[in-house]
Amino acid sequence: MTPDSDQTCDLLDLVRQGDQQALQQLLTRYQADLLAYIETRLDPRIRARIGAEDVVAETQLEVMRRLDDYLQRRPMPFHLWVRRTAYERLLHIHRDHGAGKRSPKHEERLPARSSLLLARPLLAGGPSPSQEVAAREFAERVNQAVAQLAEDDREILLLRHVDDLPYEEVACLLNLKPAAARQRYGRALLRLRKVLADQGLLEATS
């Protein structure tokens, strides 16, 4: 597992000694990373009401509230713990605003940015304009399909395929044992296969 940088460890030591300024610096240090993480995952339908910056602020509050407990146990590196806190905030917000519920069939779901990230490699396209258009259309259909996955399925695909994290870190982030994380990944792939097959997107490649 990637350990925290020396600087982060130093700041954590200072925070433990009650240094308020160090706490500010620590939070600032992770702000950009948090914003990027949350922007990728925040449901676009909720974005109109709650901005990614608001979720960052809520996460920082939560980090401050639970920091004493974290410092006593240090169950995982700080950088992972911050992301995990953000992920829990997002799940909470999505649940409160009903984003996790399936929408009626006729209503097209807007893909979250996480789906776009997963489909991004497809946008490379081909040498000719028509191939490029075809690639874009294909990527768009994959987008729509991936957006139909449940949030936790999409999340683990994102962590494995885009963030390229090892199971150990994925497990930390999702509060699972590494073996369970692996199984969850297998399950997400099986569900991905189903949504892609339903859209007729698997025949095209085989």
Place this chain on the structure above:
Amino acid sequence: MTPDTTSEDDALEMLVAEVADEFRERQQRGEQPAVEEYAARYPQYADALREVLAALQVLHPSGQGTTVPREPTADQSEHGPEMATTGIFGDYELLEEIDRGAMGVVCRAWQISLGREVALKRILAGKLASAAEVQRFQTEAQAAANLDHPNIVAIYEVGEHDGQHYYSMQLIEGGDLRTRVPQPGTHVGKKAQGQAVTCWPRRPGRFTMPINGSCCTAT
């Protein structure tokens, strides 16, 4: 979705993860693993594996195997592409982002030890791939630092902090030349005659217009 948690489903899920991981690892090594190899190895799950591997290839078309742009992971991400634009960076307190390009981010910053405002350019982690490129970056910045001319922005410091290369330079207030020069200003900045002027790849936005109206090259 109906979660079936029979042991057979568990076994299939574990196998799918294992096969997918191995398949991707081999692709990452530059191999072209055959789907049928896995279908033959686990005949009882052949159909499921064929489709899952096809789904994997939808996400990672084979020609480009592993070209998913790798997001900064873990510690790297602390100063990776989503570079912080506030906070403390070595001797500098970052104040706000001025410009962002493919190579890095330029921020207005306060140099703590000398108590002055500067423009600080940090190069994105991973953008200077080889030791030779790092060397070139430093040589160029040093060369620019040795130039002393009213129309060339002064480079104050070149260095590395926390694994990130940076240089600080004179902060020019006064706005963007994009609004002043109709064509990308190819002659701008060629004022230090007789001296070797180092050329970075330039865009119109890379020039700033100081308040007195003469031209300066920035990054």
